[in-house]
Amino acid sequence: ETLQDVYRYKVNSDGMLTRAEYAKTGTYVDDDWVLHDVSWSNISTNKIDSGFSDAVPWSTMLDRKLLNNSSTSPARQPLWVLIHSVMHSAKLGLQSANDSLVFWQRILQPFVCLLMLAIAVIIFFDFERGERYGINIIKALSLGLGFYFSRESISALFLRYGFSPLFSAALPLTIGIVLCVLLLTAYLQENILRRLIVSLKLRNS
Secondary structure (H helix, E strand, O other): OEEEEEEEEEEOOOOOEEEEEEEEEEEEEOOEEEEEEEEEEEEOOOOEEEEEEEEEEEOOOOOHHHHHHHOOOHHHOOHHHHHHHHHHHHHHOOOOHHHHHHHHHHHHHHHHHHHHHHHHHHHHOOOOOHHHHHHHHHHHHHHHHHHHHHHHHHHHHHHHOOOOHHHHHHHHHHHHHHHHHHHHHHHHHHHHHHHHHHHHHHHHO
16 A cells, blocks of 8 residues: 655644644555655744655554545445444444534435335325326435435535535434324325215215
8 A cells, every 4th residue: 555645744742733744655665654755844843854755654543444435435435334334433433424424324225215105105006196196206306316315415415504414414314204104194094084085975866
């Protein structure tokens, strides 16, 4: 594994910059990193000392396995790799909210698929039969696809405003469940009302 354009900075207890380094490349050798062609500057109150080193060892917790996965979208990574990435980032104190969101979305994905299927079935058999089959198919597809794509935007929006990845991933599913219950309730009420009207007509006839 090779790194390009590596920058390192060191600060003191007061938060003042005391050292800056730039390395053209970094390589992974014998379970550790080595920086090559390193330009460095030591910064103090009175002066700045600069120099150059051909190679400098770099002891860091940076996992080279993460570098192999960094170029791959989290949505395409194996689930166990994604878990490892989130846990390792948390251990280093790095932001991993986006990866965590993708993780929870993939965990909830089977429930989202079942929900979309339930909504499609309810709309397909909605109210009237026969001539409205075509319209109901279009409605089911439109609503299902709309929910699938809008859930990404909803999750990203809530994550941006500081909500947890789990809440951001589960909120669209919750909204979909509520919508499914409302559609099912309306469908049942319509069927009950229609059967009641038919039974009254039969009695009057």
